[in-house]
Amino acid sequence: MDNRIQMFLNKTIRVILLTLFFYNLNSFSQADKVFNYYLENLEGLSAVYNKEFIIGTAVSYNDINNPKLKKLIKKHYSSITAENEMKPQSLLNNDGSFSWEKADAIMQFAKDNDLMVRGHTLIWHKQTPDWFFRDINGNLLKKEKLYERLYDYIEAVMSRYKDVSVWDVVNEAVSNDHNSDEIYRNKGSMWYEICGDEFIEVAFRYAHSIDSKKKLFYNDFNLTKPKKLRKTIKMLKSLISKGVPIDGIGIQGHLFVYDSPKLLDNTLKNFSKLNLDIQITELDLSFFKGGDMRIHKDFVFDKEQELNQAKAYESVFKTLKKYSDNISSVTFWGVSDLHSWLNYKPIEGRRNYPLLFNDNYLPKFSFFSIYNLK
Numbered sequence: 001m002d003n004r005i006q007m008f009l010n011k012t013i014r015v016i017l018l019t020l021f022f023y024n025l026n027s028f029s030q031a032d033k034v035f036n037y038y039l040e041n042l043e044g045l046s047a048v049y050n051k052e053f054i055i056g057t058a059v060s061y062n063d064i065n066n067p068k069l070k071k072l073i074k075k076h077y078s079s080i081t082a083e084n085e086m087k088p089q090s091l092l093n094n095d096g097s098f099s100w101e102k103a104d105a106i107m108q109f110a111k112d113n114d115l116m117v118r119g120h121t122l123i124w125h126k127q128t129p130d131w132f133f134r135d136i137n138g139n140l141l142k143k144e145k146l147y148e149r150l151y152d153y154i155e156a157v158m159s160r161y162k163d164v165s166v167w168d169v170v171n172e173a174v175s176n177d178h179n180s181d182e183i184y185r186n187k188g189s190m191w192y193e194i195c196g197d198e199f200i201e202v203a204f205r206y207a208h209s210i211d212s213k214k215k216l217f218y219n220d221f222n223l224t225k226p227k228k229l230r231k232t233i234k235m236l237k238s239l240i241s242k243g244v245p246i247d248g249i250g251i252q253g254h255l256f257v258y259d260s261p262k263l264l265d266n267t268l269k270n271f272s273k274l275n276l277d278i279q280i281t282e283l284d285l286s287f288f289k290g291g292d293m294r295i296h297k298d299f300v301f302d303k304e305q306e307l308n309q310a311k312a313y314e315s316v317f318k319t320l321k322k323y324s325d326n327i328s329s330v331t332f333w334g335v336s337d338l339h340s341w342l343n344y345k346p347i348e349g350r351r352n353y354p355l356l357f358n359d360n361y362l363p364k365f366s367f368f369s370i371y372n373l374k
């Protein structure tokens with residue numbers, strides 16, 4: 001190539017790179033300014049709702065080390081739940097010893113910032129190591145042996161994390177199969193395979209015997225689906241009638257932007273009759289229906305979609321406020337869309353925008369729709 005053309009190209013590339021650099025620098029500081037403006041001028045969401053219920057969020061170990069997220073968490077939420085760090089799979093090593101570091105860091109963050117903690121979760125058929133259910137030869141444990149292990153596990157975790165105020169003792173033990181009337185999840189659960197449904201009550205009794213001051217919750221998803229709701233109510237009534245020490249029901253609340261508002265109302269109406277505390281434990285509003293595995297390549301999160309979601313959040317919060325006498329807390333499953341689990345589940349790489357803050361940690365219309373709801 002001619003030298004002059006080469007020099008011209010080099011110069012052009014340099015100019016483009018420098019322009020991009022300064023553009024980014026500039027837009028970065030603009031975003032920072034807007035971030036700080038909102039931080040200083042908005043009231044915290046948990047303060048806005050302090051007469052109705054506690055407002056919380058899920059956090060990961062990375063979140064509590066992210067400067068902007070840390071500021072948002074302290075500003076808007078008064079309770080946190082570890083997104084994964086307190087699940088058996090995160091706490092247990094293969095040799096049976098514990099890895100406490102990340103969960104400890106989350107507990108310390110809560111203490112330093114005067115936040116409550118929801119402990120999530122002691123028992124779950126997922127995210128529990130397979131060896132937990134087996135002897136050294138790989139055979140399934142007998143029920144009694146598994147219960148011993150369960151007791152030791154609950155005792156270790158609850159004794160270490162005494163500052164937790166509410167524990168999800170059992171997560172997702174009700175069948176999600178809409179074609180069957182079976183109440184309990186019997187497929188894919190080692191707990192059920194070894195103990196039948198009895199493990200649920202055993203876990204609650206153990207947890208209560210270890211620390212009788214903690215609030216003990218059963219937590220599940222799809223509770224706005226009438227069939228799952230009926231099954232869950234049957235299970236809860238059976239636990240209550242046996243005198244099992246259960247304090248509350250956790251409605252995960254992984255909802256769909258276009259759900260009918262009547263569904264949540266019906267769920268809250270029915271749970272309110274049980275004389276249990278109700279908490280919304282994992283709230284987010286997805287643009288895709290649960291179970292929809294399509295990639296939705298053409299989906300664009302534009303202002304119209306943002307507005308649709310804001311209306312949906314408004315309607316969810318109107319309903320929650322209606323039942324605020326029975327609901328003690330509402331926890332979002334994360335702060336910013338950028339880090340939502342829905343960006344990699346159920347399919348890797350499908351962008352979703354289910355939360356109150358956008359990828360730049362700025363409040364979305366959804367934030368304002370519930371912030372201004374009075």
Ligand code: GLA
Nearest residue numbers: 083120171221252254282341
């Ligand atoms: C369920 C669990 C949570 C979390 C979400 C996905 O709702 O209860 O702990 O794993 O799935 O992030």
